[in-house]
Amino acid sequence: MLPPDSSANENIRIKTLQSLNVLDTPAEERLDRITQIAANMFDVPIALVSLVDSERQWFKSCIGLEVSETARDISFCGHAILSDKAFVVNNTLDDSRFADNPLVTGEPFIRFYAGIPLAHENGERLGTLCIIDTKPRDFSTDDIALLRELAVLVELELVHKINYTMDEVTGLSNKAGFKLLAPVSLKVCQKLNLKVSVVYLFMKGLLSIQHDTEKYNDFLRSAAKVFKTNFRATDLIAHYDENGFVALVSNANKANTQVKIDSLVKQLNQLSYTKGNELQVEFITGVIDSSPFCDIDELIFNAFLKLHEQLS
Template identity: 75%
Template sequence: MLTPDLPANENTRIKTLQNLNVLDTPPEQRLDRVTQIAAKMFNVPIALVSLVDKERQWFKSCVGLTASETARDISFCGHAILSEQALVVTDTLADERFADNPLVQGEPNIRFYAGIPLEHENGCRLGTLCIIDSKPRSFNTDDITLLKELAVLVELELVNKLPNTTDPVTGLSNKAGFKLLAPISLKVCQKLNLKVSVVYLFMKGLLSYRHDRQKYITILNTTAELYKTTFRATDIIAHYDENGFVALVSNADKHNTQELLDCLITQMNDVDFEVQHDSPIELITGVIDSSPFCDIDELIFNAFIKLHEQGEGL
């Protein structure tokens, strides 16, 4: 096993990482969504946002592992941050750097690793977005490009260079966040030849509750929670605008998505938003099948058209 060297700028790198105030903080949906997409995109059991600290690698986001950190001297990511290029190990047992590594010989039995360094704007590489499999596999230049696109999102999130992409009330993605994540999900569907559908839920009458802030927030949060439990972690869901919620559903046609939506509406009617209504809220939906080769604006436009058809002009 080869222990990773220290980068030439190690002192600055550690200081930069610590100044982000992200180490040992709770998981965040904005990053978890990226690792979930990565795991699905490449059909791997493990995807991580790993930050390389002084003596450990710590996982800010983790799919497929229960551990929150490992020692730096046995980490793959410690090697990955030594270069600006992707580190791809197609078979760890054939690589003298890793063949006898404890993470290869024991849990999680790493046989494949691909990691993209996460770079701060000052040039320091702080960690990686990486994917791991327990069996050898190939990884071509197109795959590297897709993983890099996801890594860019992580970089932007970590150093707060993104515009606000999270709705402050519901914790879901907002319109800006949806428009960042949805195109990547479409690329996943293109790569895996999966069906795509889009659902838009319009809550007619919702804005009449804005005079009662607490009631308005209760309605939004109840709807958001039901959206999260109805749709899957890999679906892209958002509080898209003041009146509505949207979901980009992968590997599902219109019929499958309509079943999910019917379940959602039944639950919403059952809980009655946990508030005493002054006036009724009418739920109007639009569901469409689409090609993953459409751009996101076209998808949303088509969903709006369907919504207006259902709502007779709203």
């Protein structure tokens, strides 16, 4: 086994990592969505946002592992951050650096690893977005390009602290966040040859209580929770605007999605009732299905058209 070297500017790198104030903080849905997309895109059991500390690699986002960190001297990500290129190990058993690594010979029995370094704006590489499989596999230049697109999103969300992509009230993506993630989700569906559905949920009458900020926000949070529980981790959902929510549903057609939406609307109607009879909110949906090769703006526009058909 070959432990990873330290970077050329290790002290600066560690100080930069610490300046983000993210080590040992709770998981965040905005990052978990990206790792979930990565796991789905490449059909792997494990996807991580791994930050390489002085003596450990710590997972800010973790799909498929129950541990939150491992020692740096056995980490694959410790090797990956030594270059700005993708770090790919197609078969760990054929690589003398990793064949006897305890993460290879024992849980989680890594056989394949691909990681893209996450760089701070000062150039220091702080960790990776990586995917792991328990069987050897090939990884093409197109695959690397797709994983790098996801890594850029992680940098925007985490390293560069872009915070305009989240809706503060609901904790879901907002319109800007949806527009960032949706094209990548569509590429997943293109790669896997999956159909997609798009849903726009219009909350007619909600703005009538917008003057009562506490009541308005309370209802939005409750509605967002119901909206979220009706979709899968691989679906992309957002509080798109003040009137409603949007969902990009992968591997689903309109008929299947409509069944889900009918149940969702029923739950939301019950929620509206429990929040008080004075709260008169009507839930109207526009649902379409499409090829994943459509532009996301076109998909949203078509969902709006369907919604207007319901309103007219």
